[in-house]
Amino acid sequence: MSKAEEEPRSRLGVGQSKAAPDLGNLFRPRSIAIVGVSQDFTTIGGKPMRNLLAHGYRGDIYPVNPRYEEVGGRTCYPCLLEVPGEVDLALVPVSQRRTLDVLRNCAAKGVRHVILFGAGFAETGEEGRLLQEEVLRVAREAGIRLVGPNCIGCLNARDGIPMGFSTSFEAEDFLPGPVALVSQSGALGYALFALAQEEKLGFSYAANTGNQVDLDTLDLASFMLEDEPTRLVMCYLESVPSGERLVGLARRARELGKPLIVLKAGRSELGKKAALSHTTSLTGSDRVFRAVAQQHGIVQVDDIDDTLDAMEIFARQKTARGRRVAVVTTSGATGIMTADQCEEQGLEMTTLRESTRERLRSVIPNYGSAMNPVDITAQALNDRRIFRETLRTLVEADETDIVVFTTTFGRDLLKIMCAEMAQIDAGTHKPVVAVLTGARDVIGGGWEVLREAGVPVYRSPKSATVAVTRLVRFSEFREGAPATSAAGEDAPVPVGDARGVWTEERAKRELPQIGIPVPKGEVVRSREEAERIAGSLRYPVVAKVISPDVLHKTDAGAVRVGIGGADGLVRAYDEITRSALEHVPGAVIRGVLVEEMIEGPGIEMFVGVEDDPQFGPVVLCGLGGVFVEVLKDVTIRRAPIGVEEARRMLAGLRGYPLLVGARGGPKMDEEALAVALSKVSLFAHRNRGAIKEMDVNPVVVMEEGRGVIALDAMLSWRDEGTGAEGGG
Amino acid sequence: MSKAEEEPRSRLGVGQSKAAPDLGNLFRPRSIAIVGVSQDFTTIGGKPMRNLLAHGYRGDIYPVNPRYEEVGGRTCYPCLLEVPGEVDLALVPVSQRRTLDVLRNCAAKGVRHVILFGAGFAETGEEGRLLQEEVLRVAREAGIRLVGPNCIGCLNARDGIPMGFSTSFEAEDFLPGPVALVSQSGALGYALFALAQEEKLGFSYAANTGNQVDLDTLDLASFMLEDEPTRLVMCYLESVPSGERLVGLARRARELGKPLIVLKAGRSELGKKAALSHTTSLTGSDRVFRAVAQQHGIVQVDDIDDTLDAMEIFARQKTARGRRVAVVTTSGATGIMTADQCEEQGLEMTTLRESTRERLRSVIPNYGSAMNPVDITAQALNDRRIFRETLRTLVEADETDIVVFTTTFGRDLLKIMCAEMAQIDAGTHKPVVAVLTGARDVIGGGWEVLREAGVPVYRSPKSATVAVTRLVRFSEFREGAPATSAAGEDAPVPVGDARGVWTEERAKRELPQIGIPVPKGEVVRSREEAERIAGSLRYPVVAKVISPDVLHKTDAGAVRVGIGGADGLVRAYDEITRSALEHVPGAVIRGVLVEEMIEGPGIEMFVGVEDDPQFGPVVLCGLGGVFVEVLKDVTIRRAPIGVEEARRMLAGLRGYPLLVGARGGPKMDEEALAVALSKVSLFAHRNRGAIKEMDVNPVVVMEEGRGVIALDAMLSWRDEGTGAEGGG
DSSP: OOGGGGSOOTTTOOOOOSSSOOOHHHHSOSEEEEETOOSOTTSTTTHHHHHHHHTTOOSEEEEEOTTOSEETTEEOBSSGGGOSSOOSEEEEOOOHHHHHHHHHHHHHHTOOEEEEOOOOSGGGOHHHHHHHHHHHHHHHHHTOEEEOSSOOEEEETTTTEEEEOOGGGGSSOOOEEEEEEEESOHHHHHHHHHHHHHTTOOEEEEEEOTTOSSSOHHHHHHHHHHSTTOOEEEEEESSOSOHHHHHHHHHHHHHHTOOEEEEEOOOSHHHHHHHHHHHOOOOOOHHHHHHHHHHTTOEEEOSHHHHHHHHHHHHTTOOOSSSEEEEEESSHHHHHHHHHHHHHHTOEEOOOOHHHHHHHHTTSOTTSBOSSSEEOOGGGGTOHHHHHHHHHHHHHOTTOSEEEEEEOOOHHHHHHHHHHHHHHHHTOSSOEEEEEOSOHHHHHHHHHHHHHTTOOEESSHHHHHHHHHHHHHHHHHHHSOOTTOOSOSSSOOOOSSOOSEEOHHHHHHHHHHHTOOOOOEEEEOSHHHHHHHHTTOOSSEEEEEEOTTOOOTTTTTOEEEEEOSHHHHHHHHHHHHHHHHHHSTTOOOOEEEEEEOOOSSEEEEEEEEEEETTTEEEEEEEESTHHHHTTOOOEEEESOOOHHHHHHHHHTSTTHHHHTTGGGOOOBOHHHHHHHHHHHHHHHHHTTTTEEEEEEEEEEEEBTTSOEEESOEEEEESSOTTSSOTTO | OOGGGGSOOTTTOOOOOSSSOOOHHHHSOSEEEEETOOSOTTSTTTHHHHHHHHTTOOSEEEEEOTTOSEETTEEOBSSGGGOSSOOSEEEEOOOHHHHHHHHHHHHHHTOOEEEEOOOOSGGGOHHHHHHHHHHHHHHHHHTOEEEOSSOOEEEETTTTEEEEOOGGGGSSOOOEEEEEEEESOHHHHHHHHHHHHHTTOOEEEEEEOTTOSSSOHHHHHHHHHHSTTOOEEEEEESSOSOHHHHHHHHHHHHHHTOOEEEEEOOOSHHHHHHHHHHHOOOOOOHHHHHHHHHHTTOEEEOSHHHHHHHHHHHHTTOOOSSSEEEEEESSHHHHHHHHHHHHHHTOEEOOOOHHHHHHHHTTSOTTSBOSSSEEOOGGGGTOHHHHHHHHHHHHHOTTOSEEEEEEOOOHHHHHHHHHHHHHHHHTOSSOEEEEEOSOHHHHHHHHHHHHHTTOOEESSHHHHHHHHHHHHHHHHHHHSOOTTOOSOSSSOOOOSSOOSEEOHHHHHHHHHHHTOOOOOEEEEOSHHHHHHHHTTOOSSEEEEEEOTTOOOTTTTTOEEEEEOSHHHHHHHHHHHHHHHHHHSTTOOOOEEEEEEOOOSSEEEEEEEEEEETTTEEEEEEEESTHHHHTTOOOEEEESOOOHHHHHHHHHTSTTHHHHTTGGGOOOBOHHHHHHHHHHHHHHHHHTTTTEEEEEEEEEEEEBTTSOEEESOEEEEESSOTTSSOTTO
16 A cells, blocks of 8 residues: 555545544545455345445445355455455454454455454453454554444445444435534444434434444544534543543544533443443543533533434534523413523523513514513414514524524424524524424424424423523633633642652642642651740641651641640640550651641631542542531542633532622632642642642631631652651 | 202212312213304314314214304304203303303303303403403302313313314324323413323323413312322413412322322523413412422422423333332443433442342343343344343342333334333333333334333433432332321410510520420529529520510620629620610610520521411421521421421431531431421411411530520511510
């Protein structure tokens, strides 16, 4: 194969970024060999052939099987190496035993893209896993990109090229369009595809990765995202192949302004276990995944209907300027329910201006309502102008961002109204959404008119408002500042003795450089030293025993607060060291930390770092007390984050009102906390791989302008060191 | 009309309780007059006639209109009074102007049931409201029961009698069955009916009440509930005609073991406003409605899909013994998603016993999974025994309460599997639910098989698990103790001087009899009195100014805690009375309350009573501090409640873990608080109509066995009295 052929081909190719794999020949092959083809078109060996023929594939098809002279009217070759022309893609429906031989032939023939359908690999146990590794090795050596094994294939819906044996490939034709889909599960992925096509959602590509020994969901999603006519990529994931690459994909989606919809299964403990036994791959922490999705504008969906609902509104390719909704209804009931749901979802039912209401009153019957929700009543049955004028007025009003039409009308009149709605939709940048409630034979006609025009249609106010809310959040995210610009590169410092566990005193020595101030203090190593410095301190002070063996200092009586003078300090020294030793006999005591005592109004919070196996270091933040212990009220972001994102993190806490002065309290220094969070996140990021865990708890947030201060801290490094406390 | 005719008629009638209105002749009329009939069957005047003829109504039809000789081949009468036979029901599609005349004729003819279709009544303004009142007066005088006005009619689906002009009445036939539906909105009600019929849900009756001048949603629901073959009643409400009657209906539903499903619209503030302008009737507080629904086992649904999903599972008429779910899947993905959703909804993915797993392993391929979710893999395509044996094993296993089957299979094989599932479902008391995911032409056949058999089918794991959760809660409620047995009749006392506002001292005098202990204390009216008693007190004590004018005592410096001795008490007397007067110049000071100070571990909570306009007195409870002020963490029940229900109330608080000893704290006297709540609720109930509001805050809940004690309280009576503090 010549060098030139490795470049994207111009016939069907479009511009690709360097990051995305070049899979033009996989999805737009000029020639396809089916190695291990069967004449029986009801089998896995026969279906791919039948599907290509049925859809009139215009490239060359090379059936390969020594048992046949011809298949489906095409010459069948005994061996791949005897195929006369070049082969862009090999479809391989053979059993796992024969896979390696076929792959070696592909290598010899210069085939660069192969889809392996066969099962019996890693999903069946150790033997299969070893075979799968060998398959990958052979492919890598030959420069072959693999899809599968244990998959049901890929689809180019735009050009009508089915490459596999999904039931969905038996459809008469594929509706082309802006949606792309990649799924780790073939059964679910193509069920979603079929459901979406039923909803008249047009597709560019669809793919199923199965055991994803080489190309995984993120590789394929990345290729699809770069495809210019594709405007929306949907992924079904059980595992995240790489947290880093998922974040990169989300960043790129943001740059391109294309939504990335992700359905992540295996979120619960049992679901995770099931995903493991099903796919043999790691699934990470759900709370971290959710946080990362939110942080990077991934549209995370939870369920099948939810996925379809989201795809439908995003496929319309409009964004919302804000969250103000106007509702127009022909029957009070669904209008009221839509208003209820808007409130529940956090949308805003807009207040219509007097000028808008006046315009509405000139067309709506007087027993209708010109308030939001606007009730045009069944009179719309008799006077078509009412609906048209109302919808147009609401779309044109400055005070609306989204307009929802809800009705229980049906049949011919509904079709006429829907045609008018589609026309108005085409002339506005504002999202327009329909809720049609009724039996299929009643609303089917109107539904079809809207879907042909690409207008999102739902049956229930709830599904409509949930989808609108996703669109609003996505729009806000697109408009907002990029999420991950960190707070200056100068803040954190790399550290020297980064091993073992840093307990309070050692961690506090570093915290000011990392980004969180600590109380002034010094360590006294003996009773005599305590006596010596006692006279020069500003009281009150706090005294704490320093010991790698005493982790719960308060429980051990190893802390004394509010020491008012020199005598008290010396007495405290004796008492807390004795108490610590009584509590943990034989504890190594390195001294006593004497610190100024922080007084005045303050809120105790915690700032933490954890090392997620998929996403690397994440920062955590929450209020202390009941908020963490009873309510598990914690927000998480993948490090590093900027101050803006840190502010959003704080605002996402249920206890947030306390920070801004709820309960008649003062407004606290939220800004200083956000800056500290950002700096800690940068430190965690710089030291990724090295930090295991960090816990600054409590961090006292003082009144606005007075900053934050850390009262206790610990840091645990991956390098366990000598077992002794690193640098302690 | 003779006396005998007022009795329920035996031909179609079934036993009715005294409480439910006798509407047998309305829903099963032997003869129907259509007064104001039209020959044009496309109009509101013509449709009811056409619908009756089309459905082959076997009773007598009497068209009435002086303009015609015949309508639809039947003799038309110029006036109702000239109709030869008895008329059980009159359908009246005339305009509002002619309604009164028609009604008077109905009275003269002895017609006892009338459905008024015409609009133009209370929904249009004052004039219409007055006309509507007159309509009601005439009907009452004549003993006529009215449906409407402004409605689209009623349906007896069992006997095929459509009484009105809903588009749904144009269906070829109605599927009879156990479901009844009553809706304030005609458009929505019959859209739900049509959707449900499409899902093969069979109906007994359906009705739309419109302006419900006489018979309202609860009357009709009550009639339907008593109908023996009806096993499930669904109501769409915008307003609650009577809280008392709704609760009565729910109690009766519980006695009969029939679910009552309620979709309540107008929950949000704007939705409420819209409901007002739409129906001219009051909508109450959403949080109280939700609390009452939960308390009385009403299945509250939120949306159209949600309603249909719930109807489908309840129509199967099974209950769940517990919340342990087993899932069987052919494709890992939907099984994993179902496990995720079970966790999210609070269901339990059951742990299969070794004996069950062994049975499963004997049929499932070794690369499948015999753990829950059970993955039978695509091998089920080749061996039908796998699915049948797996499902049977899971249904028979002791450790399962509900079995969910989820697949993306389709076509003929799915039909076969569904037939087997239906057979297994028929042979077990355990609920069995299917999740079929795929395009209509793929899954339609299997779906149909299951629905014909009445097996609940969903498209998404989420909708399935939400419906299962509703069934589980309903089953638990049915098994649990009745919710409203109050805690003994002896506890509360009626009170004499029940007027004005009782501030702390007065309220505390009554609290022990009501059911909450208070600290020992006495009132001193002067400095001298304080000096006199100071020597005999047990210190520490608390002193508080008593004044109807000083409501926020702490803010006014009118409270002193921790007074350690006699001198301190006298000093405190001076200081707090002076401070109160400085804070509220001219305040009337009635004395100072001196109380023992409560010490030791305790949690501050509040117990309150509010008078809901729809449901009467409700009790409220919550933890103090951030739980109420930041988190709005309050539970509510309609009074009276028993101790058991009070316990459930506490367990529903987000802060509940603190009561049972979270954060390493002691276990508190939850039981004493539950008893106190029950007693307060009984007091509130006994004095319903008289109490406006009561607030006991804080109530300190002490350690287990040490009880509760009220530190402050106020009670406000409806009777405002003289303006002075009642009895203070």
